[in-house]
Amino acid sequence: MASGFVYVLQNKAFGANVLKIGLSTRAPDIRAREIYRGATGVPLPFDVAEAFSVADCKRAESLAHRRLRTYRLNLRREFFRVPLEVGTSVAFESCVQVNRELSAGTPERISFTAVVSAPVLVDQNDVQPDETDGRPVFYLDPRKLSKSPIRVASLTEEESDRANIIFRILQKLNPVEQTHWLEGFMRDESPERELRIWEHIAIAYMSLQHADDATQAYRDEAFSLLLQRTWHSAEQVLSTATLKHFSKSNAKRLLDAYALKPKPLLARFERDSV
Template sequence: MNPGYIYALQNRSFGSNIIKIGMTKREPKVRAKEIYRGASGVPEPFEIAFACKVADCEVAEKKIHRRFNVYRSNKAREFFIIPIEIAKKVIISVCQEVNKLFGYSNNELIVIENQITYNLEDYADDPPEVVMLSINSIVSSPLGTSLLSDEQKARVEIIAEIFANILRDTSDAWIMGFSGDHNPETEIYIWEHIATAFLKIEQVKFLSEEQKKEAFGILLMRSMRSASKVLEEFKLKTFSRKAAKEILRGYKLDPKPLKVWRRA
């Protein structure tokens, strides 16, 4: 067992949604200073946005990194594009899970936020044929067609958190929605990339509700159409064409049109 901390560090030079998530067996503030001293080209020190004490920091770090894998800023580094509020919820949840695994109580989970310590109570396939159909001719699969794993449910909860102010559905509603997919893993993966692209929008948290909805609509359409087709067909209201291009650059997957199964 390796007791220690899971930390989330922020740096003003990187922007508010870029977070370094790692583990340390010493005090998080010591680790933050070490990282700053060893990071050439970083003009400002790292700040501890959040940290949580856990029974085994190595196990917890692996679980958290796996859960946030799609949101990595760099595949070889521990930097993630994710709002700190969502990172905190996932870190607490995983630390509680690991503590329970090793027989530790979660009644007094030690957390550090803004330098203050608290007790916390408590995939490459050949593209399918693309055809144009009337939406009225498509019938969705019944809910419960697929069963989501606990890991998939946790990933869906992150997506729900990111889009909570736009779509306003509960995480349970999201999970139930994905249960109607024949291959929920593919759909979750696409939605994770939509979420990642959304978080890459500069100053995203300062956008108006109308701008956030339009940015979401642009990216949702991009998940099914090429960038050029989106620019050609999407009716822009709050963004210029140049701004829409920047938003589209954040989405990295090839377009995957809606898949349908024809019944005999």
């Protein structure tokens, strides 16, 4: 066990949402310079966004990496595609947890100056049937869907942590109350399936540079495109989309950044009682 630091580095060459999260037993700014000198393919130096002292830096780093594993760009590298505030929060929380387990004090924060769950009720009059591979497919207006009942009593600790990380990333894209956000996953028969979908929505959203600084109308259009992409192919979405804030090429890049195959919504028709 070695005390040290967990650091969060940025590099202007990689964009705002790519972070390097690692450990060092020495001053983090010295480590940042060493990484730059030893990296032949990096055109600009690394900036230390923040670093945190911790009683066991290896343990804290491993915990932070595990919590952010969905957003890791390469398993052999310590780079993650997450917003700075999310990466630093997870790093700090991991240090706090390790220090608490080791009965150590609160980690010191060292700052440097850096250069929806799928609803399931639908009115049958609001759908148009189609056939794909012999199975019925319906095109729904998401605004006509209603919430399903709670299906799981509670999320596991890991599921809750993953859902909260997604919530932090998408706060400006999908502003909802955190309790309602978590409850949404409890309405799904398979929270794991929905968590993977939302994690990939978050990854695709972070491919947009400076999206959090854009207008709400721009973010709303991005959100609509990504939601439709979870149900349809990029080509299908583009064929019906009315674009106001995205060019067709930019919209396609956003849709292509969503890596999962389309998964149609599972809907139950509610018939009026006679």
